[in-house]
Amino acid sequence: MEALNVTALRADTPGVAHRVHLNNAGASLMPSPVLDAIRGHLDLEARIGGYEAAEEAAPAIANAYADVARLLNTTPDRVAMTEHATAAFVTALSSIRLSAGDVILTTRHDYVSNQIQYLSLADRLGVEIVRAPDAPEGGVDLLAMEELIHRRRPRLVAVTHIPTNSGLVQDVAAVGAMCRARDVWYLVDGCQSVGQMPIDVENIGCDFFSATARKFLRGPRGAGFLCVSDRVLDGGLEPLFPDMRGADWIDDDLYQPAPDARRFETWEFAWALVLGTGAAAAYANALGLEAVRDRARALASNLRARLPEVRGCRVLDRGAELGALVTASFEGHVPAELVAELRRRGINTSSQTRIDAVLDYDQKGVDGALRMSPHYFNDDSDLDALIGALGEIVGS
Numbered sequence: 001m002e003a004l005n006v007t008a009l010r011a012d013t014p015g016v017a018h019r020v021h022l023n024n025a026g027a028s029l030m031p032s033p034v035l036d037a038i039r040g041h042l043d044l045e046a047r048i049g050g051y052e053a054a055e056e057a058a059p060a061i062a063n064a065y066a067d068v069a070r071l072l073n074t075t076p077d078r079v080a081m082t083e084h085a086t087a088a089f090v091t092a093l094s095s096i097r098l099s100a101g102d103v104i105l106t107t108r109h110d111y112v113s114n115q116i117q118y119l120s121l122a123d124r125l126g127v128e129i130v131r132a133p134d135a136p137e138g139g140v141d142l143l144a145m146e147e148l149i150h151r152r153r154p155r156l157v158a159v160t161h162i163p164t165n166s167g168l169v170q171d172v173a174a175v176g177a178m179c180r181a182r183d184v185w186y187l188v189d190g191c192q193s194v195g196q197m198p199i200d201v202e203n204i205g206c207d208f209f210s211a212t213a214r215k216f217l218r219g220p221r222g223a224g225f226l227c228v229s230d231r232v233l234d235g236g237l238e239p240l241f242p243d244m245r246g247a248d249w250i251d252d253d254l255y256q257p258a259p260d261a262r263r264f265e266t267w268e269f270a271w272a273l274v275l276g277t278g279a280a281a282a283y284a285n286a287l288g289l290e291a292v293r294d295r296a297r298a299l300a301s302n303l304r305a306r307l308p309e310v311r312g313c314r315v316l317d318r319g320a321e322l323g324a325l326v327t328a329s330f331e332g333h334v335p336a337e338l339v340a341e342l343r344r345r346g347i348n349t350s351s352q353t354r355i356d357a358v359l360d361y362d363q364k365g366v367d368g369a370l371r372m373s374p375h376y377f378n379d380d381s382d383l384d385a386l387i388g389a390l391g392e393i394v395g396s
C-alpha cells in the first residue's frame with residue numbers, strides 16, 4: 001500500500017506539469033503551500049511596507065521556526081535562519097576558536113565548499129586538515145574515525161551527511177557518539193539530507209547542523225538554517241562576525257551575544273523566504289519523513305537498477321546506505337552535454353566535473369558525473385522518460 005498519495009502530491013506541485021524534474025538534489029520543485037507563503041508575504045510587503053509586514057507576520061515567523069525545529073527534533077530557540085547552507089556552515093565554523101596546530105577531522109566526501117574552507121583555514125591559521133579514510137564498501141571508515149578522534153584529538157569533527165556528488169549516506173550518528181564520548185565539537189552538513197529523510201539532531205549528537213531550504217526540503221532558493229546544540233549556547237560559542245541581531249552593543253567597549261541561536265543570525269532577512277522555509281518544513285512534517293525517505297529511495301534504487309540498460313553507463317554510488325541521489329558516468333559522453341540534451345527533452349538533471357569532488361571522482365577514475373535525483377513526487381513514468389531519453393541520446 002502506498003504511504004503517500006502521490007497523485008495529490010503531484011497536483012500540489014505546479015512544476016510537474018512542465019518538466020520531468022529529477023534534480024531535487026539541485027533544487028526541488030516548490031509545492032503550492034510554499035509558493036503561497038512566499039507570495040503572500042511579498043504581497044503584504046508591497047501593500048503595507050517591508051518592516052511593517054515583518055511585524056505583522058511575527059506570529060507566522062515564530063511558527064516557521066517551530067516547524068523547522070520540529071523537522072530536526074529540536075526547539076525553536078536552537079534554530080537560526082540563514083541565507084543558505086554555506087552561510088550556516090561558515091558562521092558555525094567561525095565560532096570555533098581555532099589556532100595553529102589544531103586539527104579539523106573530516107572525511108573524503110565532505111562538500112567541496114567545506115573542503116575549500118578548511119584549506120583556507122589551514123592557510124590562514126595553520127590548522128591541520130585530516131581526512132579519515134574510507135571503508136572498503138564506501139563511506140567513512142568508522143573504526144579509523146574513532147582511532148583518529150582518539151589519537152589526533154581534533155578540535156572539530158565535520159561530516160557531510162549526504163554528499164553532493166554521490167548517493168552515499170554517512171553514518172553521522174555513529175560519528176556523533178564518538179564526538180560526545182570525547183567532548184569534541186561536531187558539525188554536520190545536512191544540506192542534502194534535510195527533507196530527504198528523518199533528522200534527529202539529538203540522536204546525531206551534533207553541535208551544529210547546517211542546511212538549505214531549496215533541495216529535498218522543497219523550500220525556496222536563497223534560504224537555509226543552522227541548528228545548534230545547548231553545548232554551543234552554554235559554552236559561549238558565537239560567530240566571528242556577529243551583527244546587531246546576533247548581539248547587543250551594551251556599553252562603549254562591550255557587546256553581549258543573544259542567549260539563543262539568534263546569535264548566529266544577521267539582521268536583514270528575506271522574511272518571505274523564511275516563511276517559505278517554514279511552510280516547506282511543515283509540509284514535510286505533515287507527510288512524515290519516513291514515508292518520504294522510503295519512496296525517494298525506492299525510486300532511486302529502481303533507477304540504479306535500470307541505468308545499465310543504457311550503453312556504457314556506470315553507476316558510481318557506493319556505500320552501505322544509499323539515498324536518493326543517483327550518479328553515473330556514460331562512456332564517451334560529457335555529463336554537461338547529457339544534461340543539455342535531456343533538458344531539450346523536458347527532463348531536468350544536473351552534472352558535475354572533477355573539481356566538484358576531486359577526491360571522490362579521482363578515486364572512481366571519472367571526470368565527473370550525471371546526477372539524477374528523484375523525490376517522492378516523482379513516479380515511474382518519470383524514470384521511464386529518463387531511461388528512454390538516455391537510450392535515445394547514448395544508445396541502449
Ligand SMILES: Cc1ncc(COP(=O)(O)O)c(C=O)c1O
Binds near residue numbers: 025084086087160224
Ligand atoms: C552537501 C552540500 N552541502 C552544502 C551545499 C551548499 O549549499 P548552499 O548552496 O545552499 O550554500 C550543497 C549544495 O549543493 C551540498 O550539496
